[in-house]
Amino acid sequence: MTTIADVLIIGGGPTGLYASFYAGLRDLSVVLFEAQAELGGKINFYPEKMVWDVGALPPTKGKKVKEHLIEQAKLFDPTIYLKTKIIELTKEDNLFYAVDDQGRTHVGRTILVCIGGGVVSPQKLPCFIHNNVDNYIHYQFPDQQAIQGKHLVISGGGDAAVDYAIEAVSYGAKVTLCYRGEKLKAHEAQVKKMKAEGIQVLMNHTIDGVNQAETFNMVLRLKNSANHETIDFLCDHLLIQHGYDRDSGLLDKVSFDLARHEDFYLNCEIPTKTSHPGVFAAGDIHYFKGKVNLLAGAFQDAAQAVNQIKHYLEPTSVPQAMVSSHNEKFSERNRQLLVNE
Structure with a gap:
């Protein structure tokens, strides 16, 4: 029997990883795909460099930021595929079908595109x-x-x-x-x-x-x-x-129309909401007026996209998740952390 995920996240960089966490917080089932052999996206290009632009986080090496992001992304047990490149997207009866480079087809109610500037590989x-x-x-x-x-x-x-x-x-x-x-x-x-x-x-x-x-x-x-x-x-x-080779062919192989900006980025009239119902975008791949291209901005994009997805799937749902300091999902974990202090 085919499992239907609430959201198929394409891209395992910072944006996709945070979206995985936030989607779990909103009780959405997640399947995440990363074309490379490891998660982290562009952070993998500067593992020893310091990251300064994340609020309240002291200067931290890229590899440590990645480590924390991956741990956070796995908190609600998403399904994660590494070395899995999505090569085709189709839609039928309000369901999306994502075909990977190994011939497998994955089914989801929504799509969240977090591919940054495309699949980037060093020359x-x-x-x-x-x-x-x-x-x-x-x-x-x-x-x-x-x-x-x-x-x-x-x-x-x-x-x-x-x-x-x-x-x-x-x-x-x-x-x-x-x-x-x-x-x-x-x-x-x-x-x-x-x-x-x-x-x-x-x-x-x-x-x-x-x-x-x-x-x-x-x-x-x-x-x-x-x-x-x-x-x-x-x-x-x-x-x-x-330098790097960039493969952005996925967006040219979808069976439905997606408005583009500068012939590449997904153009969103409303942040993270693409021109096609059920398809959302976050991080560098999407464009809207006033977008902030910072690592910290990727997290805002991810949360915004997940909230849009939740409302798309459940129109009567609350606009956003309860803040983490009061969210009951963390009650037991908070108790454990306090005991270990």
């Missing part, structure tokens, strides 16, 4: 990579303890690459920046700061291969883009910052 190295060095190649900033006292090569010339180079030095790493062009694309002030740190920069060089090494974790074959000569370069860790 990978196109060259040969020896299997034994996989653990030393990173596409997001590595754990600071892993690189302390080690030689880290960062491939890239944009803002993220230069920022990470400066940050890695502060964690005690020896850093070399490798870039294919003649001039770095990062902000001039950060480039100046990087040079002041004494960070080695190899311009006009691309990584042409990665092999195992004896004294270090790996040896990079670097190719000079000007004269095509190659050199071998030893290092312990490699951080790739070549």
Whole structure:
């Protein structure tokens, strides 16, 4: 027998995670889909950086914010699918059918789109990579303890690459920046700061291969883009910052009309309420006049969307959930927390 969820949440970033929590608070059954292997969305791109823009939360590393969001999202036992990309959405008899990339069909009474800027994946190295060095190649900033006292090569010339180079030095790493062009694309002030740190920069060089090494974790074959000569370069860790590929094809594969803003974002006359009944959006993927594109704003979007969904499914329901400080759903948990203080 097919289970029909109250809401199918597409996207497991901060917005989708908070929506999962708030939907449970409003007694809605949830199925959440995340295309990547782990929850967290864009927070996974800056695990070691501090997050400052969440009210009442002290500066906290991205990985810790993600950890708390996931714990909160699972509070009311949603069904969560990882490595599951929704590729098609259809509607029949007021029910929505979401087809995933594994051929499964999921049924829901509503859809909540929380895909941010689309399914974002880091661009990978196109060259040969020896299997034994996989653990030393990173596409997001590595754990600071892993690189302390080690030689880290960062491939890239944009803002993220230069920022990470400066940050890695502060964690005690020896850093070399490798870039294919003649001039770095990062902000001039950060480039100046990087040079002041004494960070080695190899311009006009691309990584042409990665092999195992004896004294270090790996040896990079670097190719000079000007004269095509190659050199071998030893290092312990490699951080790739070549940008990201964005897959936003889902919104082009729906069987019903959805108003768009700038040919991509879902246009909402009323915040989080799309042009099609039963389809809602939250976070960066949706647009309305005056929208705040902050992490803190994503939580407001999520709660607003869930309240809209609750009213859509149950028109006589109260406009919003009772505040957490008085909500009976937390009574037993609050008692346990007070006992453990």
